[in-house]
Amino acid sequence: DTEVTQTPKHLVMGMTNKKSLKCEQHMGHRAMYWYKQKAKKPPELMFVYSYEKLSINESVPSRFSPECPNSSLLNLHLHALQPEDSALYLCASSPAGGVYEKLFFGSGTQLSVL
Amino acid sequence: KQEVTQIPAALSVPEGENLVLNCSFTDSAIYNLQWFRQDPGKGLTSLLLIQSSQREQTSGRLNASLDKSSGRSTLYIAASQPGDSATYLCAVRGTGGGADGLTFGKGTHLIIQP
Numbered sequence: 001d002t003e004v005t006q007t008p009k010h011l012v013m014g015m016t017n018k019k020s021l022k023c024e025q026h027m028g029h030r031a032m033y034w035y036k037q038k039a040k041k042p043p044e045l046m047f048v049y050s051y052e053k054l055s056i057n058e059s060v061p062s063r064f065s066p067e068c069p070n071s072s073l074l075n076l077h078l079h080a081l082q083p084e085d086s087a088l089y090l091c092a093s094s095p096a097g098g099v100y101e102k103l104f105f106g107s108g109t110q111l112s113v114l
Numbered sequence: 115k116q117e118v119t120q121i122p123a124a125l126s127v128p129e130g131e132n133l134v135l136n137c138s139f140t141d142s143a144i145y146n147l148q149w150f151r152q153d154p155g156k157g158l159t160s161l162l163l164i165q166s167s168q169r170e171q172t173s174g175r176l177n178a179s180l181d182k183s184s185g186r187s188t189l190y191i192a193a194s195q196p197g198d199s200a201t202y203l204c205a206v207r208g209t210g211g212g213a214d215g216l217t218f219g220k221g222t223h224l225i226i227q228p
Contacts, residue, residue, distance in 0.1 A: 006157070033214065042203060042218030043158070056213045090157055099145040099207055099215050100165060105158040 004106035006091050012112045015081060021109045023074040023091030029104070031097030032074040034066060035090040037108075043090055049074060050097045081113045116141045116210035120203075120219035128227050129196060135189040135222045137204030142182050144208035145215065149178050149189050152201045152221070161189070161202075194226045 004025045013019050023032065030051050035043035048056035049068040057066075063085075065077040074091055088108045094101040117140045127133055137147070146165045150158040162171045162178040164187070170179040177190040191198060204219040211217040 004157075040220075042205075042220055045212050045214050045216070048214060058213055088155065088157075092158075102160055102163045103148065103158075103205075103216075104160060105150070107157040108155070110155055 004091055004093055004104050006106035006109050008109060009107065010110045012114065013078065013081065014114050018079045020078065021076040021089055023106055024072055025093045026072055027093065029093035029095050030071055031094045032068060033092040034076055035092065037088040037090055048097065083113050086111055086113045116206060116208060116217040118204060118206050118217045118219040120222050122222060123220065124223040126225040126227060127194060129194060131194050132192050133194055135202050137187040137219055139185045139206045141208060141210040142185050143210065144182060144206050146207050147180055147187050148205045150203040150205060152203060158203065196226045196228045199224055199226045
């Protein structure tokens with residue numbers, strides 16, 4: 001299994017809603033990432049978890065709350081989002097977070113905030 | 115700070131042609147370079163990863179080369195097919211990148227005409 005699975009594929013939410021994005025991998029990878037990608041732009045790093053601990057937070061607003069319950073699962077909890085948060089949210093993983101490793105991306109969650 | 119440029123921004127060619135996509139980077143202190151494919155509204159599919167000590171990598175009809183000293187990489191696609199239509203992203207990993215070391219180019223949008 002060389003896949004990173006993201007659910008849901010699409011999500012529409014209001015500004016007062018609370019929702020969660022889920023990412024799962026069964027490759028035994030110990031580094032997991034959240035990226036945000038706006039249309040026609042490259043991905044931007046949000047968070048990195050290494051061995052289930054948050055190692056990088058790229059000054060992301062607190063309305064985005066990551067969680068790594070175990071080594072296979074990564075969640076992104078969303079609350080009180082703004083319309084400008086509408087984007088494709090990508091999860092990625094790599095074996096141990098080393099700089100020489102290949103990154104494996106999921107198919108993304110397309111989020112629309114109304 | 116690392117900067118990655120991909121030329122051309124868009125390319126449309128008839129089916130069956132061989133083509134070359136270009137990626138240039140300003141800081142040669144890199145660990146590796148990864149080529150990705152992205153279909154509209156979807157995640158990134160890793161195509162090839164070239165470590166800084168390597169000159170090229172091949173996978174099927176794809177061949178990627180790296181000239182670290184001149185700050186250039188090319189992705190060669192042989193015998194193009196309509197299914198190759200996608201955006202191709204080049205990502206450089208090095209000390210001049212973001213917190214994850216990565217700097218993405220803006221991509222080349224490729225259309226293969228049947």
